[in-house]
Amino acid sequence: xxxxxxxxxxxxxxxxxxxxxxxxxxxxxxxxxxxxxxxxxxxxxxxxxxxxxxxxxxxxxxxxxxxxxxxxxxxxxxxxxxxxxxxxxxxxxxxxxxxxxxxxxxxxxxxxxxxxxxxxxxxxxxxxxxxxxxxxxxxxxxxxxxxxxxxxxxxxxxxxxxxxxxxxxxxxxxxxxxxxxxxxxxxxxxxxxxxxxxxxxxxxxxxxxxxxxxxxxxxxxxxxxxxxxxxxxxxxxxxxxxxxxxxxxxx
Amino acid sequence: xxxxxxxxxxxxxxxxxxxxxxxxxxxxxxxxxxxxxxxxxxxxxxxxxxxxxxxxxxxxxxxxxxxxxxxxxxxxxxxxxxxxxxxxxxxxxxxxxxxxxxxxxxxxxxxxxxxxxxxxxxxxxxxxxxxxxxxxxxxxxxxxxxxxxxxxxxxxxxxxxxxxxxxxxxxxxxxxx
Amino acid sequence: xxxxxxxxxxxxxxxxxxxxxxxxxxxxxxxxxxxxxxxxxxxxxxxxxxxxxxxxxxxxxxxxxxxxxxxxxxxxxxxxxxxxxxxxxxxxxxxxxxxxxxxxxxxxxxxxxxxxxxxxxxxxxxxxxxxxxxxxxxxxxxxxxxxxxxxxxxxxxxxxxxxxxxxxxxxxxxxxxxxxxxxxxxxxxxxxxxxxxxxxxxxxxxxxxxxxxxxxxxxxxxxxxxxxxxxxxxxxxxxxxxxxxxxxxxxxxxxxxxxxxxxxxxxxxxxxxxxxxxxxxxxxxxxxxxxxxxxxxxxxxxxxxxxxxxxxxxxxxxxxxxxxxxxxxxxxxxxxxxxxxxxxxxxxxxxxxxx
Numbered sequence: 149x150x151x152x153x154x155x156x157x158x159x160x161x162x163x164x165x166x167x168x169x170x171x172x173x174x175x176x177x178x179x180x181x182x183x184x185x186x187x188x189x190x191x192x193x194x195x196x197x198x199x200x201x202x203x204x205x206x207x208x209x210x211x212x213x214x215x216x217x218x219x220x221x222x223x224x225x226x227x228x229x230x231x232x233x234x235x236x237x238x239x240x241x242x243x244x245x246x247x248x249x250x251x252x253x254x255x256x257x258x259x260x261x262x263x264x265x266x267x268x269x270x271x272x273x274x275x276x277x278x279x280x281x282x283x284x285x286x287x288x289x290x291x292x293x294x295x296x297x298x299x300x301x302x303x304x305x306x307x308x309x310x311x312x313x314x315x316x317x318x319x320x321x322x323x324x325x326x327x328x329x330x331x332x333x334x335x336x337x338x339x340x341x342x343x344x345x346x347x348x349x350x351x352x353x354x355x356x357x358x359x360x361x362x363x364x365x366x367x368x369x370x371x372x373x374x375x376x377x378x379x380x381x382x383x384x385x386x387x388x389x390x391x392x393x394x395x396x397x398x399x
Numbered sequence: 400x401x402x403x404x405x406x407x408x409x410x411x412x413x414x415x416x417x418x419x420x421x422x423x424x425x426x427x428x429x430x431x432x433x434x435x436x437x438x439x440x441x442x443x444x445x446x447x448x449x450x451x452x453x454x455x456x457x458x459x460x461x462x463x464x465x466x467x468x469x470x471x472x473x474x475x476x477x478x479x480x481x482x483x484x485x486x487x488x489x490x491x492x493x494x495x496x497x498x499x500x501x502x503x504x505x506x507x508x509x510x511x512x513x514x515x516x517x518x519x520x521x522x523x524x525x526x527x528x529x530x531x532x533x534x535x536x537x538x539x540x541x542x543x544x545x546x547x548x549x550x551x552x553x554x555x556x557x558x559x560x561x562x563x564x565x566x567x568x569x570x571x572x573x574x575x576x
Numbered sequence: 577x578x579x580x581x582x583x584x585x586x587x588x589x590x591x592x593x594x595x596x597x598x599x600x601x602x603x604x605x606x607x608x609x610x611x612x613x614x615x616x617x618x619x620x621x622x623x624x625x626x627x628x629x630x631x632x633x634x635x636x637x638x639x640x641x642x643x644x645x646x647x648x649x650x651x652x653x654x655x656x657x658x659x660x661x662x663x664x665x666x667x668x669x670x671x672x673x674x675x676x677x678x679x680x681x682x683x684x685x686x687x688x689x690x691x692x693x694x695x696x697x698x699x700x701x702x703x704x705x706x707x708x709x710x711x712x713x714x715x716x717x718x719x720x721x722x723x724x725x726x727x728x729x730x731x732x733x734x735x736x737x738x739x740x741x742x743x744x745x746x747x748x749x750x751x752x753x754x755x756x757x758x759x760x761x762x763x764x765x766x767x768x769x770x771x772x773x774x775x776x777x778x779x780x781x782x783x784x785x786x787x788x789x790x791x792x793x794x795x796x797x798x799x800x801x802x803x804x805x806x807x808x809x810x811x812x813x814x815x816x817x818x819x820x821x822x823x824x825x826x827x828x829x830x831x832x833x834x835x836x837x838x839x840x841x842x843x844x845x846x847x848x849x850x851x852x853x854x855x856x857x858x859x860x861x862x863x864x865x866x867x868x869x870x871x872x873x874x875x876x877x878x879x880x881x882x883x884x885x886x887x888x889x890x891x892x893x894x895x896x897x898x899x900x901x902x903x904x905x906x907x908x909x910x911x912x913x914x915x916x917x918x919x920x921x922x923x924x925x926x927x928x929x930x931x
Binding site for chain 3: 213229251
């Protein structure tokens with residue numbers, strides 16, 4: 149009896165992520181969903197610039213490495229050229245909410261039929277812990293050494309809340325992966341985001357509140373706790389938009 | 400071995416580019432080498448509009464007409480700007496309804512056509528441009544009905560086929576002047 | 577012979593692209609090339625293609641990157657300031673060895689500059705435009721027919737060598753109408769086994785990527801790319817020679833500058849001055865051979881440009897400074913007149929005794 153197996157959509161190689169980083173969990177959830185939906189052979193993934201820059205080495209489907217922030221534009225090109233394929237991007241907060249904000253908002257506005265997995269860990273991980281567009285007020289980072297001063301550098305961007313105002317967006321949900329219950333919910337949301345694309349419903353984004361123990365300067369356990377204590381109060385979990393469900397309700 | 404360089408000039412909305420296009424198409428139909436180059440940019444919207452047209456037996460070099468053999472001046476600023484550029488012995492066609500002054504040059508042939516007045520008198524007020532073109536064709540003994548009709552068909556889209564007759568009418572009015 | 581129609585250069589590019597099998601266009605409005613987007617917007621929906629007005633030049637080039645990854649023919653077009661924005665994407669396309677066609681209908685710069693014709697993006701185009709060691713195949717049309725023909729050629733070369741082709745035109749070429757035949761002998765597109773269109777569970781996954789963190793490996797990738805560039809230099813260089821048989825003065829000019837120069841050459845010839853023209857059609861690879869050959873007999877070269885003197889550097893390199901190379905130029909949207917070029921020729925004839 150098999151009690152634990154690796155998803156086929158995830159290549160069996162060691163990941164480069166730091167100990168305690170939750171990228172590994174999210175990679176696995178995406179791969180499990182690809183397996184369960186039986187779509188690996190027709191899926192094209194877009195990797196970002198950031199910690200998950202080498203995701204193309206981990207997913208077994210065809211993969212494209214995009215320039216920083218441009219994954220939704222690249223995904224738009226792929227999907228428009230190959231509408232029958234399943235196209236997803238996997239992006240961090242700097243990639244999606246800072247340098248790539250225009251691509252994010254406009255792909256939502258166009259209701260591009262793509263799936264976006266958005267990792268929000270409130271920090272630039274790859275470059276060594278700088279302030280992200282989602283860093284919390286007061287959060288100490290390498291480039292906000294005295295804590296994020298909102299008078300100086302503004303407020304964090306709440307991506308799901310913001311995109312919920314964009315008519316084109318189909319489905320927006322914020323989840324976390326800091327405990328078993330949240331991980332299970334996260335998988336459900338990710339699966340729905342892929343299923344929506346298969347059903348032709350359009351732009352589906354799952355924001356995953358994740359940990360970065362290395363750059364937060366916390367142990368893995370304390371990092372998971374920090375998600376509960378600091379991240380989730382600022383970034384409440386839940387569904388921010390589900391157009392199909394709203395339509396069904398209305399009917 | 401002949402080359403004619405036309406410069407059509409006026410203000411936006413007078414059909415300057417259209418008149419040039421007709422001239423170029425007529426050349427193409429007559430198996431000549433042609434080029435058509437418009438001025439472009441903000442000036443297209445109500446300011447000065449101009450276009451260079453070259454019709455030649457030889458391959459066209461530069462498509463920019465800086466020394467026209469034939470100048471069509473449909474308003475005063477155009478005449479002011481381009482009168483001196485016309486080659487000695489060249490020809491200037493002036494819409495005398497809108498341009499009140501006479502051409503100063505003594506070494507060119509000038510045709511004054513009250514095109515705008517004729518157009519409105521004949522109920523084709525937007526076609527002063529083609530009245531002048533009609534006069535050009537007559538002046539150069541170039542009013543081949545067949546190629547004129549063929550060129551009109553090229554520049555007037557099928558959607559506006561009803562415009563064929565009035566354009567032909569305008570050309571004929573011009574030719575009678 | 578196919579019937580010729582009068583068409584703007586910009587529209588000829590668009591129709592030729594469609595004929596070449598390009599069914600995907602992404603762009604952003606900018607003068608003086610917007611006719612390309614307008615033409616595509618009209619035509620693509622009717623032939624099952626994709627026209628998308630992107631939110632920015634940056635998004636447009638990355639949409640191109642996405643389609644190119646799937647192996648379909650794809651293009652974008654812009655004018656100088658917009659092409660600067662695309663620089664990032666051009667570098668990534670090169671780094672990922674993706675074929676695509678980019679059109680630059682140049683206008684005067686730098687900065688926002690003007691909207692009138694220019695050739696001042698020569699360095700940007702021939703040296704790559706973005707960061708890193710790379711080239712694009714740069715094609716310089718001098719007529720509306722060439723706008724069309726080189727578009728088809730550009731797609732074919734891009735596919736053959738897995739790289740970007742750029743049409744480097746200017747506002748005059750884009751806006752002018754000339755008779756053009758739009759019947760082409762389109763070669764079948766090569767197979768693209770590297771494309772990311774899904775594994776279908778039948779092969780290893782394909783990866784489109786420009787990241788390479790091991791210096792030894794990245795070095796090899798660069799070497800391999802430049803080996804390919806060498807083949808292109810040997811096989812794909814294009815140029816036109818005009819009245820060079822007995823020329824003692826040689827004009828170097830491309831695009832509209834070459835058209836103007838031909839007028840001046842014809843006038844100079846009437847005065848007995850032996851002057852000819854070498855017109856590069858590929859700006860990269862630059863046609864060194866005809867210049868090398870001419871340098872043995874020509875007494876002076878004149879580079880006629882709509883820039884402060886960019887191609888002149890390639891002319892000097894190609895001729896190894898065996899004869900003086902002077903510049904005859906206008907910039908900022910101005911175009912040298914035939915008289916100006918003629919004066920430069922007469923000056924050269926006086927100095928060099930080229931009569």
